[in-house]
Amino acid sequence: xxxxxxxxxxxxxxxxxxxxxxxxxxxxxxxxxxxxxxxxxxxxxxxxxxxxxxxxxxxxxxxxxxxxxxxxxxxxxxxxxxxxxxxxxxxxxxxxxxxxxxxxxxxxxxxxxxxxxxxxxxxxxxxxxxxxxxxxxxxxxxxxxxxxxxxxxxxxxxxxxxxxxxxxxxxxxxxxxxxxxxxxxxxxxxxxxxxxxxxxxxxxxxxxxxxxxxxxxxxxxxxxxxxxxxxxxxxxxxxxxxxxxxxxxxxxxxxxxxxxxxxxxxxxxxxxxxxxxxxxxxxxxxxxxxxxxxxxxxxxxxxxxxxxxxxxxxxxxxxxxxxxxxxxxxxxxxxxxxxxxxxxxxxxxxxxxxxxxxxxxxxxxxxxxxxxxxxxxxxxxxxxxxxxxxxxxxxxxxxxxxxxxxxxxxxxxxxxxxxxxxxxxxxxx
Amino acid sequence: xxxxxxxxxxxxxxxxxxxxxxxxxxxxxxxxxxxxxxxxxxxxxxxxxxxxxxxxxxxxxxxxxxxxxxxxxxxxxxxxxxxxxxxxxxxxxxxxxxxxxxxxxxxxxxxxxxxxxxxxxxxxxxxxxxxxxxxxxxxxxxxxxxxxxxxxxxxxxxxxxxxxxxxxxxxxxxxxxxxxxxxxxxxxxxxxxxxxxxxxxxxxxxxxxxxxxxxxxxxxxxxxxxxxxxxxxxxxxxxxxxxxxxxxxxxxxxxxxxxxxxxxxxxxxxxxxxxxxxxxxxxxxxxxxxxxxxxxxxxxxxxxxxxxxxxxxxxxxxxxxxxxxxxxxxxxxxxxxxxxxxxxxxxxxxxxxxxxxxxxxxxxxxxxxxxxxxxxxxxxxxxxxxxxxxxxxxxxxxxxxxxxxxxxxxxxxxxxxxxxxxxxxxxxx
Numbered sequence: 001x002x003x004x005x006x007x008x009x010x011x012x013x014x015x016x017x018x019x020x021x022x023x024x025x026x027x028x029x030x031x032x033x034x035x036x037x038x039x040x041x042x043x044x045x046x047x048x049x050x051x052x053x054x055x056x057x058x059x060x061x062x063x064x065x066x067x068x069x070x071x072x073x074x075x076x077x078x079x080x081x082x083x084x085x086x087x088x089x090x091x092x093x094x095x096x097x098x099x100x101x102x103x104x105x106x107x108x109x110x111x112x113x114x115x116x117x118x119x120x121x122x123x124x125x126x127x128x129x130x131x132x133x134x135x136x137x138x139x140x141x142x143x144x145x146x147x148x149x150x151x152x153x154x155x156x157x158x159x160x161x162x163x164x165x166x167x168x169x170x171x172x173x174x175x176x177x178x179x180x181x182x183x184x185x186x187x188x189x190x191x192x193x194x195x196x197x198x199x200x201x202x203x204x205x206x207x208x209x210x211x212x213x214x215x216x217x218x219x220x221x222x223x224x225x226x227x228x229x230x231x232x233x234x235x236x237x238x239x240x241x242x243x244x245x246x247x248x249x250x251x252x253x254x255x256x257x258x259x260x261x262x263x264x265x266x267x268x269x270x271x272x273x274x275x276x277x278x279x280x281x282x283x284x285x286x287x288x289x290x291x292x293x294x295x296x297x298x299x300x301x302x303x304x305x306x307x308x309x310x311x312x313x314x315x316x317x318x319x320x321x322x323x324x325x326x327x328x329x330x331x332x333x334x335x336x337x338x339x340x341x342x343x344x345x346x347x348x349x350x351x352x353x354x355x356x357x358x359x360x361x362x363x364x365x366x367x368x369x370x371x372x373x374x375x376x377x378x379x380x381x382x383x384x385x386x387x388x389x390x391x392x393x394x395x396x397x398x399x400x401x402x403x404x405x406x407x408x409x410x411x412x413x414x415x416x417x418x419x420x421x422x423x424x425x426x427x428x429x
Numbered sequence: 430x431x432x433x434x435x436x437x438x439x440x441x442x443x444x445x446x447x448x449x450x451x452x453x454x455x456x457x458x459x460x461x462x463x464x465x466x467x468x469x470x471x472x473x474x475x476x477x478x479x480x481x482x483x484x485x486x487x488x489x490x491x492x493x494x495x496x497x498x499x500x501x502x503x504x505x506x507x508x509x510x511x512x513x514x515x516x517x518x519x520x521x522x523x524x525x526x527x528x529x530x531x532x533x534x535x536x537x538x539x540x541x542x543x544x545x546x547x548x549x550x551x552x553x554x555x556x557x558x559x560x561x562x563x564x565x566x567x568x569x570x571x572x573x574x575x576x577x578x579x580x581x582x583x584x585x586x587x588x589x590x591x592x593x594x595x596x597x598x599x600x601x602x603x604x605x606x607x608x609x610x611x612x613x614x615x616x617x618x619x620x621x622x623x624x625x626x627x628x629x630x631x632x633x634x635x636x637x638x639x640x641x642x643x644x645x646x647x648x649x650x651x652x653x654x655x656x657x658x659x660x661x662x663x664x665x666x667x668x669x670x671x672x673x674x675x676x677x678x679x680x681x682x683x684x685x686x687x688x689x690x691x692x693x694x695x696x697x698x699x700x701x702x703x704x705x706x707x708x709x710x711x712x713x714x715x716x717x718x719x720x721x722x723x724x725x726x727x728x729x730x731x732x733x734x735x736x737x738x739x740x741x742x743x744x745x746x747x748x749x750x751x752x753x754x755x756x757x758x759x760x761x762x763x764x765x766x767x768x769x770x771x772x773x774x775x776x777x778x779x780x781x782x783x784x785x786x787x788x789x790x791x792x793x794x795x796x797x798x799x800x801x802x803x804x805x806x807x808x809x810x811x812x813x814x815x816x817x818x819x820x821x822x823x824x825x826x827x828x829x830x831x832x833x834x835x836x837x838x839x840x841x842x843x844x845x846x847x848x849x850x851x852x853x854x855x856x857x858x
Contacts, residue, residue: 021720025578032577032757130575136721138575145751146559146567148461149454149741274706274727282723291450292565292738294711298703298725309721312578322574322751328461 002035004319006102007067009090010079011044014104014131016053017304018077018311023053029312035319037312043067068093075318077311078103083111095119095127102314104131104307106205113212113219117331127326128314133206134159134283136306137299138313143213143287144324150289152214156252156427159206161281161301162190162197163229163249167266168279171237171246177230189281199228200249200264207251210285211262215255215337216329223339227265231422236352239380239393240268243350246276250427259340267427268350274298275428343402348377348426351394353411354418361416362392372407374399389418395426431464433748435531436496438519439508440473443533443560445482446733447506447740452482458741464748466741472496497522504747506740507532512540524548524556531743533560533736535634542641542648546760556755557743562635563588563712565735566728567742572642572716573753579718581643583683585856588635590710590730591619591626592658592678596695597708600666600676606659618710628657629678629693636680639714640691644684645758646766654771656694660851665781668809668822669697672779675705679856688769696856697779703727704857772831777806777855780823782840783847790845791821801836803828818847824855 008015022029022037030036042055043064061067064086067076076094078101080087088108091101096119103109109116109132120127130140134157143152158164162184169180181198184190196202204226208219229249240247245268254261269275274296278284283301288294300306317324327334355361362381369376380393396404404423411417437444451458451466459465471484472493490496493515496505505523507530509516517537520530525548532538538545538561549556559569563586572581587593591613598609610627613619625631633655637648658678669676674697683690698704703725707713712730717723729735746753756763784790791810798805809822825833833852840846 017720021578025580025719028580029578031759031762032754136718136724138571138724141570141575142567145746146570146742147738148745149450149458150738151454151457272706274703277701277703277706289565289738290454291446291734291741293729293732293735294727295565295567296725296727298723298727300722303722305720306722309576309578309718312720313575316577317574320751320753322749324749325461330460333460 001030004035004037004074004315005040005072006037006075006077006315007041007043007070007073008039008077008079009043009064009067010081011042011051012079013304014307014311015044015079016051017308018079019053021305021308021312029316033316033319037315037319040072041067041070065090065093068097068099073099075100075102075315078105079311081105081107083107088112091116092119095123095125098123098125100126100128100318102128102311102318104129104311106132106202106209110205110208110219110221113209113327114331114334117326120326121331126318126323128317129209130314131307131310133209134285135299135301135303136309137283137285137297137301138310139210139285139297140213141313142297143210144328147287147289147292148328150291152255153288153290154254155210155214155285155287156250157285158248158275158278158283159203159251159285159301160197160249161283162194163203164278164283165189165281166198167229167232167237167247167249170232170234171241174234174238176234177232198230200226203249203251203264207253207262207264211253211260212327212334214253215260216334217260217337218334220337223262223337225263225265225339225342229266232266235391236422236424239352240350243378243395244271245269245426246271247424248275248278252427256340260337261342261345262339263342265425267425269428273428343400343405345401346398348398349396349404350424350426351396352422353392353394354389355392356416356418357390358416364414364416365392365411368407368410369396372403374403374407430459433464433466433503433744434469434501435466435504435506435744436470436472436499436502437468437506437508438472438493438496439510440471440480441508442733443736443740444473444508445480446737447508448482450734450737450741458745462745462748466744466748469501470496470499494519494522497526497528502528504529504531504744507534510534510536512536517541520545521548524552524554527552527554529555529557529747531557531740531747533558533740535561535631535638539634539637539648539650542638542756543760543763546755549755550760555747555752557746558638559743560736560739562638563714564728564730564732565738566712566714566726566730567739568639568714568726569642570742571726572639573757576716576718576721577757579720581684582717582719584639584643584714584716585679585681586714587677587704587707587712588632588680588714588730589626589678590712591623592632593707593712594618594710595627596658596661596666596676596678599661599663600670603663603667605663606661627659629655632678632680632693636682636691636693640682640689641756641763643682644689645763646689647763649766652691652766652768654692654694654768658695661695664820665851665853668781669779672807672824673700674698674855675700676853677704677707681856685769689766690771690774691768692771694854696854698857702857772829772834774830775827777827778825778833779853779855780825781851782821782823783818784821785845785847786819787845793843793845794821794840797836797839798825801832803832803836
């Protein structure tokens with residue numbers, strides 16, 4: 001039987017999951033592809049750390065970069081992480097040495113994906129990264145292979161399981177962000193430093209990768225407008241439900257006539273939409289192709305086993321001798337782009353203002369909206385709260401964002417409006 | 430630039446859609462894969478039928494089977510349809526002549542898939558059929574490639590757009606089956622002879638293909654328990670909604686310890702489930718993998734463009750030189766199987782009985798359920814209808830199907846029960 005020899009760099013959750021999955025399902029993989037996949041070497045920062053896998057008989061290499069020099073290694077699997085440093089050096093060295101690379105490193109790809117792609121093409125090897133965007137969901141394969149006959153018009157979705165878990169729990173259990181975050185950290189669903197997840201950067205990394213694959217542009221973190229979920233309160237989830245919506249952190253990239261819109265922000269989606277049904281740690285990606293129409297892929301975006309499934313999927317392609325350009329088109333043909341300013345975007349909005357509960361406040365706010373030609377679809381104000389003002393919820397009709405921003409600036413100077421209004425886009429209608 | 434020369438047999442909706450898509454997106458396809466895809470010959474029953482495509486300059490071959498003999502053709506695309514006849518003869522001849530085949534013919538694959546797969550393997554060519562299961566949804570690629578590292582535990586979904594359209598319209602507009610079917614036929618969403626769709630055979634063909642890919646068994650139509658949607662009434666959709674469900678025609682195949690469960694039937698799914706959000710002509714397929722967990726793919730299951738997207742996806746794989754066994758494992762290793770009898774299945778049920786509106790009827794029915802150890806979760810009876818009896822709706826707790834069938838047999842002999850009760854499985858909880 002033919003053999004594919006691999007080295008795994010990084011033995012964290014995904015590294016161990018990959019090792020174990022290759023072992024558990026070795027027989028069925030071999031029967032299916034006629035090639036056996038062997039882990040011939042591994043490397044990790046701490047050799048002696050307790051791990052849930054049995055590494056007996058596997059070569060442990062102290063110097064991680066040395067994996068790229070082993071003559072019996074065909075593929076280096078990079079599961080270390082980090083934009084720069086060992087991960088990037090290892091990938092560069094492996095590709096330069098004519099070894100294919102499989103990586104789950106979305107941050108590295110969002111920042112250095114073009115150069116790494118070009119290096120892979122120059123050396124006629126593969127750079128595979130199914131595990132870098134939405135874990136077990138085969139979105140990269142779908143875009144690089146199944147959808148190549150389509151022009152992609154948009155890509156969007158729920159790309160961060162931690163945020164989706166937090167928003168799901170806040171909605172279901174009427175809890176506040178900080179409380180659910182603390183619970184999620186205790187359960188291991190959120191990192192000790194949650195910034196990458198809850199502030200939207202992880203979603204932005206994935207969105208950069210999907211934008212590049214969709215539109216033939218360079219992945220460009222600097223071009224993503226990013227807003228996280230820290231300002232969401234349980235009242236927003238309750239009001240959203242009352243108005244017929246769910247609240248989700250979305251990454252969105254759309255091709256317009258005059259350019260590409262690209263953003264990460266919490267949005268309202270209708271209760272009856274597919275995205276509204278995507279709860280807990282699940283991810284969802286929605287493509288719109290000119291031929292296929294709408295296509296939704298939903299599955300686990302993280303976790304040892306789901307991510308390992310993606311890594312092993314890439315290895316199976318390599319074992320079968322399948323090769324695809326990392327970014328579909330040749331890396332040298334990817335273009336720079338400046339995203340469209342969001343000011344021109346037309347859409348509906350959910351606004352939450354915290355205001356003093358006295359006569360005339362609503363009249364002032366309504367007048368500002370009217371003066372900016374923004375019409376109100378619904379307005380909710382309820383109850384009285386001690387000392388912190390009362391929330392006013394407004395859903396607008398379609399407006400462009402420039403008008404909305406102008407109205408918000410005028411509201412901000414009212415001394416009856418207590419804090420910066422929360423503004424959420426309404427999507428998917 | 431490298432070339433892939435193809436011949437298209439059958440110029441109906443999908444044939445014309447494929448021809449047009451290859452033409453419209455030729456430049457971006459060539460840039461992505463470095464190979465141009467040329468239609469060098471076509472064949473159809475009626476050469477002069479008006480078609481929405483410009484065939485000027487394309488060789489028209491009167492004898493369809495002759496396409497398989499053309500020396501300059503690399504791939505034959507079979508879009509004729511039919512279990513036997515020209516379609517099958519053409520595929521056999523092309524494969525025997527060392528040409529790869531791309532087909533959308535689910536009925537042929539469900540009946541002759543193993544033999545055709547073996548023939549492709551023997552001649553070292555490909556048999557690709559992404560378009561044969563759920564149109565534009567890349568479920569075949571996902572199973573044959575991305576999920577090969579997983580053991581698949583179940584596959585199920587909404588696999589027929591015509592039925593889903595009918596059920597969606599019945600629910601939304603409170604219409605009866607026959608009325609919506611007539612409208613769907615007028616709109617071209619349903620065939621003049623709707624049997625293949627509404628009686629579940631089309632779903633069963635697709636399910637056979639997906640069962641084979643999931644579990645390494647031979648596609649076996651005879652093993653599918655099939656029930657269509659003709660008996661569904663608008664009252665069922667209304668009651669389902671009231672109880673918190675949507676009604677969908679599902680194909681289901683599950684691996685159990687003692688065998689494979691395989692069936693097509695209308696089922697209730699919870700309103701909050703992803704399947705409940707899949708409306709109109711959309712299809713959905715849900716896989717459960719041992720590593721990836723649940724994976725949902727949702728998109729257009731039919732239509733010229735979506736199906737063409739799948740055909741072109743297969744052609745792109747061939748142009749890239751990618752080759753995969755038709756059924757993942759070698760066709761010779763696919764095993765026969767006898768599906769598990771449904772009698773042993775445990776689950777909840779929705780029952781609708783049409784009964785005489787008089788004292789004691791409900792007591793009789795409740796006694797029969799009790800005597801068969803089936804407990805009732807909810808029971809609805811409302812209003813009085815002239816001459817046709819009144820509907821009684823029962824939702825059961827978990828029971829095995831043998832007990833339910835026994836209870837139904839006892840109810841059937843009551844002269845207060847007017848017709849065979851409608852029984853729908855409740856899924857996805």
